[in-house]
Amino acid sequence: MTEKLSDTARKTMLEPLFANGWAMTEGRDAINKTYVFGDFTEAFAWMTRAAFYAEKWNHHPEWSNVYKTVEVTLTTHDVGGLSALDAKLARKMDTL
Numbered sequence: 001m002t003e004k005l006s007d008t009a010r011k012t013m014l015e016p017l018f019a020n021g022w023a024m025t026e027g028r029d030a031i032n033k034t035y036v037f038g039d040f041t042e043a044f045a046w047m048t049r050a051a052f053y054a055e056k057w058n059h060h061p062e063w064s065n066v067y068k069t070v071e072v073t074l075t076t077h078d079v080g081g082l083s084a085l086d087a088k089l090a091r092k093m094d095t096l
Helices: 007-019 040-056 084-095
Strands: 031-036 062-066 069-074
Touching (some): 007 084, 069 084
Antiparallel strands (some): 031 069
């Protein structure tokens, strides 16, 4: 079962993400990041690749796409905040 991140796990799992452009979402226990691509096709292709992992791990992002920009917010609704799944999906998104 997925659990909300402890204070210790937050430091270990989130610090590297913050160094890579992720930030806490104001007013929520969530993280967010904006990705900017060369054009719409690149942005949509990246979203498609990310969607395969989101579906495989049954952990779906909150996201929106306008032209070449994708805004992503990650949180685990089942636990009411951040979990290891959020960190895992964020790391994967950064490598795609």
